Amino acid sequence: MQKGICLASRRCGRVPVLAVLLIAMAFAIGALFFLGSGAAGNQAVYIEDGYNAYVDKDFDNSYKNFLKARNGFSPWLSFYNLFSENILSKEEVDEMIFSLCVSAAYEDFFNLEQSKWVSVAEKEMQRFSTLKDSEKTKEYTQIYNTLVGVAELCELYDKEEYEEAFKKLLPLEKEALASDQDFFVFEIRFMIASARAMKEPLILKRARELLFMMTNQVGEDNEKTMALWSLMRSGSK
Structure with missing residues (x-):
C-alpha cells in the first residue's frame, strides 16, 4: 500500500x-x-x-x-x-533596394549627369550572388552592367566626346534587357542630346520615331514620355 x-x-x-x-x-x-x-x-x-x-x-x-x-x-x-x-522576405527587400538604386541613377542620367547611385547599386549587387534563382541573378547583373555603360556615356558626353559616346550607344542597346524601360527612356534622351550636339537631324528623326513607339506602349501621360516630348519640341539638349 x-x-x-x-x-x-x-x-x-x-x-x-x-x-x-x-x-x-x-x-x-x-x-x-x-x-x-x-x-x-x-x-x-x-x-x-x-x-x-x-x-x-x-x-x-x-x-x-x-x-x-x-x-x-x-x-x-x-x-x-x-x-x-x-x-x-529579406530577398524581396534586397530587390527593392537595388531597384531603387537603379531608378535613382537613371534619374541623374536623364539630366546627363554622373550618379552616386551606381556605386551604391554595385554594393547591393553583391547580395544577389547568394540567390538560389540563377536567372534572377543573371537579370540583375545585366541591369547593373547596362547601368555602368550608361554612366560611361554620360561621362563621355560631359567631356564633349559626342561621337565616341554615340558609337557606344548601339552596342549598349544590344546588351540591355528588352524589359529595361529605364535604359530605353535614357536612350531616346541621349539621342536627342547627341543629335543636337553633333547637329545630326537624322539621329533626331530616329529619336522621334522611337519616342512615338514608346508613347504608344506606355501612354501619353507617362512622366518620362512627357518630359521627352517637351525636350523634343523645345530645341534644347
Whole structure:
C-alpha cells in the first residue's frame, strides 16, 4: 500500500511540472509572437515611408527607410512570418533596394549627369550572388552592367566626346534587357542630346520615331514620355 501511495505521489508531482513547462512554452510563444508583430509593424512603416519618398524622388530618404526595413529582420520576425502571408522576405527587400538604386541613377542620367547611385547599386549587387534563382541573378547583373555603360556615356558626353559616346550607344542597346524601360527612356534622351550636339537631324528623326513607339506602349501621360516630348519640341539638349 505504501508503495502505491509513493507511486501516486510521483505521478501527481509530474503533473505540476508538466503544467509549468506548458505555461512557459505558451508564454515564450506569445512573447515571440508579440515581438514579431511589433517588428512587422515597424517594417511595414519603413517600407511605406520608403515608397512614399521614392514617389517624391527623395531617393536618399527612401534608401534610408528601406535599409531600416532590411535591418529589422530578426528571429522573432521570422517566427511571426510563419503565421503571416503579407510580410516581405529579406530577398524581396534586397530587390527593392537595388531597384531603387537603379531608378535613382537613371534619374541623374536623364539630366546627363554622373550618379552616386551606381556605386551604391554595385554594393547591393553583391547580395544577389547568394540567390538560389540563377536567372534572377543573371537579370540583375545585366541591369547593373547596362547601368555602368550608361554612366560611361554620360561621362563621355560631359567631356564633349559626342561621337565616341554615340558609337557606344548601339552596342549598349544590344546588351540591355528588352524589359529595361529605364535604359530605353535614357536612350531616346541621349539621342536627342547627341543629335543636337553633333547637329545630326537624322539621329533626331530616329529619336522621334522611337519616342512615338514608346508613347504608344506606355501612354501619353507617362512622366518620362512627357518630359521627352517637351525636350523634343523645345530645341534644347
